[in-house]
Amino acid sequence: MFRFAYPYLMGGFVPLILWLSVKLKHRKAAITFSGTGWLKEGIGKRGALVCKLPLILRMTCLTLLLLAICRPQLYNVMREVQSSGVDIVLCLDTSGSMQALDFELNGRPVDRLTAVKKVVSDFAKKREHDRIGLVVFGRHAFTQAPLTMDKGLLLGLIKRLEIGMAGDSTAIGSALAVAGKRIKDIPAHTKIVVLLTDGRNNFGDIGPLEAAEALHALGIKIYTVGVGSRGPVPFRVRGIFGKRTVYQRVDLDESLLKQIAEIGMGRYFKASDSQGLATIYDQIDQMEKTEIKVKEFFNFRELYPYFLVSALLVLFVEILVRGFVVRSIP
Numbered sequence: 504m505f506r507f508a509y510p511y512l513m514g515g516f517v518p519l520i521l522w523l524s525v526k527l528k529h530r531k532a533a534i535t536f537s538g539t540g541w542l543k544e545g546i547g548k549r550g551a552l553v554c555k556l557p558l559i560l561r562m563t564c565l566t567l568l569l570l571a572i573c574r575p576q577l578y579n580v581m582r583e584v585q586s587s588g589v590d591i592v593l594c595l596d597t598s599g600s601m602q603a604l605d606f607e608l609n610g611r612p613v614d615r616l617t618a619v620k621k622v623v624s625d626f627a628k629k630r631e632h633d634r635i636g637l638v639v640f641g642r643h644a645f646t647q648a649p650l651t652m653d654k655g656l657l658l659g660l661i662k663r664l665e666i667g668m669a670g671d672s673t674a675i676g677s678a679l680a681v682a683g684k685r686i687k688d689i690p691a692h693t694k695i696v697v698l699l700t701d702g703r704n705n706f707g708d709i710g711p712l713e714a715a716e717a718l719h720a721l722g723i724k725i726y727t728v729g730v731g732s733r734g735p736v737p738f739r740v741r742g743i744f745g746k747r748t749v750y751q752r753v754d755l756d757e758s759l760l761k762q763i764a765e766i767g768m769g770r771y772f773k774a775s776d777s778q779g780l781a782t783i784y785d786q787i788d789q790m791e792k793t794e795i796k797v798k799e800f801f802n803f804r805e806l807y808p809y810f811l812v813s814a815l816l817v818l819f820v821e822i823l824v825r826g827f828v829v830r831s832i833p
Contacts, residue, residue, distance in 0.1 A: 578801055
């Protein structure tokens, strides 16, 4: 990057411009001679420009000197970031019930997973200095993204999430177990699991409360998020005459999610729409702050010698022009 160390000295251009305007208007002492018209025609436009060359060179010289005094520099900045470290694993439900169209984005209805992907992506972008992993669950639970600081990779994997990719059941206990396995052996100041679901645990060999107890014993905090509005919600289904909308009730086990959050020393949140879901992740972001220390190192390269040498060369050329090209009498 480029800068001037003393930019306030740029004010010196004001008297320089005033000096130039005075020079251009000033008429030198002369005598009147009635037969000089032919001299003007002989000089022409090119000769008139040559006559002004010394003034142009003097102005250029002074400009370069002023720029040198302002001390132009090229520099780069190196930053050393020290973070206390927060590791976060996001557990996202991709079961069939996430097809419910009770959320909105930009004024149009979308399924729950689409809204969750948008909010989770925004959350990941904010946690610039934290490692974030992604666990997907339905009938099964698996790691979609390991703990990483590569937000580009993480956002790409979030974008690829699809409804039913882990099956249509809801294995909350298995999801917590997989998340705990991913995060337990990694040294970090704070370890967090954020579990999001819209259903009830109905599959898996590991009970949700037992898994929560295991994570708590490992020092992992658990936040739970229940998704969905109350009452029957719309679904798009394919019938004989094409797609149609039907309303079904989704059984969200809020009591279980509250117990899991209590065991995990976290908190339970209920999200009934897209705005509420975004607010929940903003609250989690505020509660789990990362302590960051940044040191900056500046490396400068001085450029004023180039301007100074150029000014001296221009001055030398001006002297030659005045002495051998544009000569005045006396």
